[in-house]
Amino acid sequence: MRTLAETPPTTLTEQSFGGVGTTVPHDSARQHVMGTARYVDDIAEPQGTLYAAVIGSRIAKGRIRSLDLKAVAAAPGVVALLTLDDVPGHTDIGPVFPGDPILTQSDIRYAGQPIALVAAISEKAARQAALLAQIDYDAQTPQLDAETALANQQLLRPSHRMQLGDCATALQQAPIQLSAKMQVGGQEHLYLEGQVSLAVPGEDGDMLIYTSSQHPSEVQKLVAEVLNQPLHKVTVDMRRMGGGFGGKETQAAPWACLAALMAAKTGQAVKLRLPRKDDMVMTGKRHPFVNRYHIGCDEQGRLLAADIEVIGNGGHSPDLTDAIVDRAMFHADNAYFLPNADIRGHRVATDTVSHTAFRGFGGPQGMLIIERAMDDIARHLGCDPLDIRKRNLYAEKRDLTPYHQQVEFATLQRLVTELEQSSDYWARRKAITQWNNGSAILKRGLALTPVKFGISFTLQHLNQAGALLHIYTDGSIQLNHGGTEMGQGLHTKVAQVVASTLGVDLQQIRITATRTDKVPNTSPTAASSGSDLNGKAAEQAALTLKQRLSDFLAEQQAVPLSQIRFSDNQVWWDDHQSVTFAELVQQAYLARISLSATGYYRTPKIWYDREKAQGRPFFYFATGAAVSEVIIDSLTGEYRLLQTDILHDVGKSLNPAIDIGQIEGGFIQGMGWLTTEELVWNAEGQLLSNSPATYKIPAISDTPPIFNVRLFEQANAEATIYHSKAVGEPPLMLAISVWSALRDAISSLSDYRISPDLDTPATPERVLAAIEALKKQQEAS
Structure with missing residues (x-):
C-alpha cells in the first residue's frame, strides 16, 4: 500500500483558508503595527x-x-x-x-x-x-588594506581555485582582451x-x-x-x-x-x-572585496576566456569568510557561460572587526565583476550592454559553470526576454539616447541585469532541518521548526504548508518560538533556505500525522485509504460523507492514536569536491532580472532612481504577497549597498561610520516613483516544497541594475565610447569622480 508520505505534494487536493499559494498577512503583522510584538528586550x-x-x-x-x-x-x-x-x-x-x-x-x-x-x-x-x-x-599601526594583506600573504584560510577548460591559451588567442579592477564596499x-x-x-x-x-x-x-x-x-x-x-x-x-x-x-x-x-x-559587516578580471572575447562580444580574482577582506578572524569567498567565486559567472575560466578566491586578514554573513553571502560581490565586464565589452564594441548580456547567457551546449554544475538555462532566457519586452527596454533606450543628446548637464542611464543565484548552504551538513507538530484534541495545531523568524515571513509560509497538507484553516495553527529543546541541532536561517528546509520538514511531520489519521478513519469506515481526503477542515471518505477535522482528532485520541510527530528533511543531490573544485553545490538556481533607469547631474554627481521593473522567479509561490515584499525589500537594500551605504575607517582603524547619522541607508524617498515587481511563476523543476523557489537573498542582486545604469549615464558623456570606473558604493562623490576621470580620458584621446 502506498503511504501518504510517498505522495508528491503537487497531487494533493486539500483546500484550506490561507494554504499554500494564497496571499495571507505575516503572522505577526498586527503585532508589528500595534507595537505588541515581543522582542528580547520586551521580555519581562x-x-x-x-x-x-x-x-x-x-x-x-x-x-x-x-x-x-x-x-x-x-x-x-x-x-x-x-x-x-x-x-x-x-x-x-x-x-x-x-x-x-x-x-x-x-x-x-x-x-x-x-x-x-x-x-x-x-x-x-x-x-x-x-x-x-x-x-x-x-x-x-593597523593594516586595513586587502591588497597589501594579500601581497604579504596574510590569509585567514587557504586560497581556492576553480577552472574550466584552458583559460590561459584561450585568453592568449582571443581577438579582444580587456582587464579591470574594482573596489567593492562592505555594508552595515x-x-x-x-x-x-x-x-x-x-x-x-x-x-x-x-x-x-x-x-x-x-x-x-x-x-x-x-x-x-x-x-x-x-x-x-x-x-x-x-x-x-x-x-x-x-x-x-x-x-x-x-x-x-x-x-x-x-x-x-x-x-x-x-x-x-x-x-x-x-560587529562585522558585509565583506569588502577587491575584484579583478582579464577577459577575452570575440568580435561579437561572446566570452572566450575569463581570468577572475576575488579578494575578500575578512577582518581579524575567519568567522564565515571561507564560505563567503567560495560563494563569491561560485557567482563570478552570474548568468553567463564562461567556456574557459580560471577563478581564484583569497581570504585576507586585516585589523578590523571580523566581517560576516550578509544577505547574499558573497554572491553579490562575486557577480559585480562579471557585470562590469559585460558593460565594458559593450562600450569597447559600441554595442548596447543588453545585447552583450544576451549573447553570453547560459544556453544549450553552453550550460556548464566553472565548477562543473549544469544550469537549467531556459527559465533564465525566457525571463530576460519577457522583461526586455514588458519594460519597453528598446523604446526607452532610444528615448533616453535622444534625451541625453539634447541635455548638456542631466544625463539618463538604463540597464537590464540578470541574476542567477545558487540555493543551498555551501557547507553541506547545514542542508538539513527538523520540525515538531502537535495536534490537540480540539483540532488546534502547534507547530515548531528549526528556522527563525526575522521579519521575512518564514513562520507564515511554514504554517501555510501545514495548513495545506492537513486541509485546515491557517488560523488553527500556532507557531511557537524556535527552541533548542523542541527541535535540536538546527541549521542557521540563512542561505535563502529557510522555507525550503523547514517547510519540507514541517510537511513531513504533517504527512506522518495525516497518515495516522487516515489509517484510523479508513479502518473505522471500512473504506480504501485512497478515498480519504482532507479538505476545508473536513475529512472525507466519499463525496457525501465526512467528519470535521476536530472530531476525527478527538476520536483518534480516544483510540490512542499518537497526535504528535517530528519531521526531518535534508537537501538531496548536492555535493562538492573541493580538491577538484567540481560538483553540484546548489540544489537549484533562483533567477531574476531588473531594469533600472537613473538620472545624474554631471556637475555634482547627484542622482535619482526614476524607475525599476523587476521580474523574479520564485517557482510556485508559497505566498505571493510575502514574496513580492521580499523582492522589494531586497532590491532596496541592495541599492543601498551599491549607492549610499559607505563604511569608513580612519588610519587608526576606528570606524567613523558608526551611527545612523554617519551611515546612510535608503529612505522611503529613495524608492523609485515607478516600481513594478512581478513574479515569474513557473514551478521549480526540482522537488522543493510545493515546487517553490527561495526568495530571501536573490532579489538583493537585482540592484546591480542601478549601479550599471549609473555607469550607463556616465558613459553617455563620451557618446558611450568609454566605460567608466565606478567603485561601490557609487556615492555622488564617486559618480562625480568617475565623470571627471572620463572627461580627462576623453581629452587625452
Missing part, C-alpha cells in the same frame, strides 16, 4: 536581573600593557566584573574555525574588541561604569533590533538564553562550551528578531555567551544589549 525580566555593559578596546591593534578595573568595580550600582580569567570553559568561540576570543587580556586585533564585562543594577549604571576602565595600550546590517541577549540561570547549572539570533543551536553550543557544561543544560529560545540580514548568524553568539557567563558567576539573570554605536563598532 526575572526579579534581580542585572544589566551588563562591554568594556571594549579603544585601539585597533597592539597589546594591553595594564588593565585597571578598580574604578569600574567601585562605581555606583556595580555588582560584578567578568574577565578572561573568569571563563570556566572554552575561551575561543570561533563559529567554524578558531580565532575569536570571547575576551582578550593581551593582544588587540580590532577597535572595540571586548576586554571585560561589567554588570550593574541598571543599564545606565553599567554603561557609565564601563567608561571608567583604565587601560594602557602598546598601540601599533543596521537591523532595527540590535544585538541583545537575556541569560536566566536555573538549577543544577541549567541556563536559559533568550537571544536575537539566526542560529539558536550555535548559540546553545557556544554557551555550553564557555560554561564548560553539556549542551543539554542550555536552552535557547528565539521567537522573533527585528531584522538579521546575516548579522545575527554567528555574531549574536558572543553577547549570549557573555551574558551567560555573568549569569553563572552571579547566580542572577543578566541582560546584555549593545548600544547602537557599540553594535556598529563591535
Whole structure:
C-alpha cells in the first residue's frame, strides 16, 4: 500500500483558508503595527536581573600593557566584573574555525574588541561604569588594506581555485582582451533590533538564553562550551528578531555567551544589549572585496576566456569568510557561460572587526565583476550592454559553470526576454539616447541585469532541518521548526504548508518560538533556505500525522485509504460523507492514536569536491532580472532612481504577497549597498561610520516613483516544497541594475565610447569622480 508520505505534494487536493499559494498577512503583522510584538528586550525580566555593559578596546591593534578595573568595580550600582580569567570553559568561540576570543587580556586585533564585562543594577549604571576602565595600550599601526594583506600573504584560510577548460591559451588567442579592477564596499546590517541577549540561570547549572539570533543551536553550543557544561543544560529560545540580514548568524553568539557567563558567576539573570554605536563598532559587516578580471572575447562580444580574482577582506578572524569567498567565486559567472575560466578566491586578514554573513553571502560581490565586464565589452564594441548580456547567457551546449554544475538555462532566457519586452527596454533606450543628446548637464542611464543565484548552504551538513507538530484534541495545531523568524515571513509560509497538507484553516495553527529543546541541532536561517528546509520538514511531520489519521478513519469506515481526503477542515471518505477535522482528532485520541510527530528533511543531490573544485553545490538556481533607469547631474554627481521593473522567479509561490515584499525589500537594500551605504575607517582603524547619522541607508524617498515587481511563476523543476523557489537573498542582486545604469549615464558623456570606473558604493562623490576621470580620458584621446 502506498503511504501518504510517498505522495508528491503537487497531487494533493486539500483546500484550506490561507494554504499554500494564497496571499495571507505575516503572522505577526498586527503585532508589528500595534507595537505588541515581543522582542528580547520586551521580555519581562526575572526579579534581580542585572544589566551588563562591554568594556571594549579603544585601539585597533597592539597589546594591553595594564588593565585597571578598580574604578569600574567601585562605581555606583556595580555588582560584578567578568574577565578572561573568569571563563570556566572554552575561551575561543570561533563559529567554524578558531580565532575569536570571547575576551582578550593581551593582544588587540580590532577597535572595540571586548576586554571585560561589567554588570550593574541598571543599564545606565553599567554603561557609565564601563567608561571608567583604565587601560594602557602598546598601540601599533593597523593594516586595513586587502591588497597589501594579500601581497604579504596574510590569509585567514587557504586560497581556492576553480577552472574550466584552458583559460590561459584561450585568453592568449582571443581577438579582444580587456582587464579591470574594482573596489567593492562592505555594508552595515543596521537591523532595527540590535544585538541583545537575556541569560536566566536555573538549577543544577541549567541556563536559559533568550537571544536575537539566526542560529539558536550555535548559540546553545557556544554557551555550553564557555560554561564548560553539556549542551543539554542550555536552552535557547528565539521567537522573533527585528531584522538579521546575516548579522545575527554567528555574531549574536558572543553577547549570549557573555551574558551567560555573568549569569553563572552571579547566580542572577543578566541582560546584555549593545548600544547602537557599540553594535556598529563591535560587529562585522558585509565583506569588502577587491575584484579583478582579464577577459577575452570575440568580435561579437561572446566570452572566450575569463581570468577572475576575488579578494575578500575578512577582518581579524575567519568567522564565515571561507564560505563567503567560495560563494563569491561560485557567482563570478552570474548568468553567463564562461567556456574557459580560471577563478581564484583569497581570504585576507586585516585589523578590523571580523566581517560576516550578509544577505547574499558573497554572491553579490562575486557577480559585480562579471557585470562590469559585460558593460565594458559593450562600450569597447559600441554595442548596447543588453545585447552583450544576451549573447553570453547560459544556453544549450553552453550550460556548464566553472565548477562543473549544469544550469537549467531556459527559465533564465525566457525571463530576460519577457522583461526586455514588458519594460519597453528598446523604446526607452532610444528615448533616453535622444534625451541625453539634447541635455548638456542631466544625463539618463538604463540597464537590464540578470541574476542567477545558487540555493543551498555551501557547507553541506547545514542542508538539513527538523520540525515538531502537535495536534490537540480540539483540532488546534502547534507547530515548531528549526528556522527563525526575522521579519521575512518564514513562520507564515511554514504554517501555510501545514495548513495545506492537513486541509485546515491557517488560523488553527500556532507557531511557537524556535527552541533548542523542541527541535535540536538546527541549521542557521540563512542561505535563502529557510522555507525550503523547514517547510519540507514541517510537511513531513504533517504527512506522518495525516497518515495516522487516515489509517484510523479508513479502518473505522471500512473504506480504501485512497478515498480519504482532507479538505476545508473536513475529512472525507466519499463525496457525501465526512467528519470535521476536530472530531476525527478527538476520536483518534480516544483510540490512542499518537497526535504528535517530528519531521526531518535534508537537501538531496548536492555535493562538492573541493580538491577538484567540481560538483553540484546548489540544489537549484533562483533567477531574476531588473531594469533600472537613473538620472545624474554631471556637475555634482547627484542622482535619482526614476524607475525599476523587476521580474523574479520564485517557482510556485508559497505566498505571493510575502514574496513580492521580499523582492522589494531586497532590491532596496541592495541599492543601498551599491549607492549610499559607505563604511569608513580612519588610519587608526576606528570606524567613523558608526551611527545612523554617519551611515546612510535608503529612505522611503529613495524608492523609485515607478516600481513594478512581478513574479515569474513557473514551478521549480526540482522537488522543493510545493515546487517553490527561495526568495530571501536573490532579489538583493537585482540592484546591480542601478549601479550599471549609473555607469550607463556616465558613459553617455563620451557618446558611450568609454566605460567608466565606478567603485561601490557609487556615492555622488564617486559618480562625480568617475565623470571627471572620463572627461580627462576623453581629452587625452
